[in-house]
Amino acid sequence: MSSSRSARLRYLVPAFATAAFAAGAMPAMAHVGGHGDPSTVPVDDTMPTTDPAAEHEEPHFAYEGASGPENWGELADEWATCGEGTEQSPIDLAGAVEAPDIELPDIVFDYRPSAVSILNNGHTIQAVYDEGSSITLGDTAYQLLQFHFHAHSEHTIDGETQPLEVHFVHQAQDDSLAVVGVLIDEGEANPAFDAVLENLPAEESEEPVVVEGATIDAATMLPADQTFFHYDGSLTTPPCSEGVSWQVMTTPITMSAEQIARFTVLYENDARPTQPVGDRELEISG
Ligand SMILES: [Zn+2]
Numbered sequence: 456m457s458s459s460r461s462a463r464l465r466y467l468v469p470a471f472a473t474a475a476f477a478a479g480a481m482p483a484m485a486h487v488g489g490h491g492d493p494s495t496v497p498v499d500d501t502m503p504t505t506d507p508a509a510e511h512e513e514p515h516f517a518y519e520g521a522s523g524p525e526n527w528g529e530l531a532d533e534w535a536t537c538g539e540g541t542e543q544s545p546i547d548l549a550g551a552v553e554a555p556d557i558e559l560p561d562i563v564f565d566y567r568p569s570a571v572s573i574l575n576n577g578h579t580i581q582a583v584y585d586e587g588s589s590i591t592l593g594d595t596a597y598q599l600l601q602f603h604f605h606a607h608s609e610h611t612i613d614g615e616t617q618p619l620e621v622h623f624v625h626q627a628q629d630d631s632l633a634v635v636g637v638l639i640d641e642g643e644a645n646p647a648f649d650a651v652l653e654n655l656p657a658e659e660s661e662e663p664v665v666v667e668g669a670t671i672d673a674a675t676m677l678p679a680d681q682t683f684f685h686y687d688g689s690l691t692t693p694p695c696s697e698g699v700s701w702q703v704m705t706t707p708i709t710m711s712a713e714q715i716a717r718f719t720v721l722y723e724n725d726a727r728p729t730q731p732v733g734d735r736e737l738e739i740s741g
Pocket residue numbers: 490603604605622691
């Protein structure tokens with residue numbers, strides 16, 4: 456990646472997207488990783504500090520209390536979309552209508568194994584994925600950047616939550632984002648996640664922890680039934696930027712209670728409440 460592309464990416468796309476590129480390709484950063492959290496916007500000392508995010512201490516957000524989700528939009532000017540946006544995520548997925556195949560093509564997954572690089576960014580645990588894995592939605596390819604967890608699930612079905620949800624975050628060449636969400640129910644142990652779950656960094660840090668010698672394969676983390684809900688939404692953390700293409704698999708995967716607890720002992724609650732659907736189309740693949 457050229458430095459000019461790096462600089463452009465850093466300032467135009469949500470921090471959580473640039474973070475994964477940064478982990479592999481960007482030398483100068485204040486934070487690695489993040490999940491829509493402007494505190495992780497990288498600092499580029501070669502650019503003038505015209506970016507307001509670089510000029511003051513970033514506000515803190517949380518999942519309860521005065522800094523909780525109902526107040527995110529007031530915590531910072533650049534987070535206003537969290538309060539004022541009309542196409543926010545997550546949502547309740549009940550009421551989806553089946554879309555014609557031609558309008559909602561299948562997700563074409565091209566996931567490859569990756570080294571294991573795990574970041575505790577203070578809001579979630581994020582596995583930074585190696586370059587070279589992607590999904591294709593219609594004519595658009597999106598590269599897999601990272602995946603991370605929420606407890607409990609952020610998306611609900613008829614108000615029902617699952618213990619966890621994993622978000623696979625992808626970015627297209629035009630910087631637009633597509634997320635694949637997979638709900639995680641308690642059940643059979645899931646060895647696909649062991650290399651991550653057995654190495655969760657307990658402490659927040661700026662640099663990911665690399666698990667030497669281990670690999671993961673996101674292809675093995677997906678449910679066998681790849682029917683999915685689709686809607687247009689947002690990041691589920693500040694700055695809550697809209698224009699994110701959401702795909703949430705209808706079928707949960709499972710993890711054992713012990714596996715789930717490895718995450719929830721660190722992050723008991725990092726789920727934004729569901730947001731109004733408004734007049735958005737909520738589709739289910741055929
Ligand atoms: Zn997420």
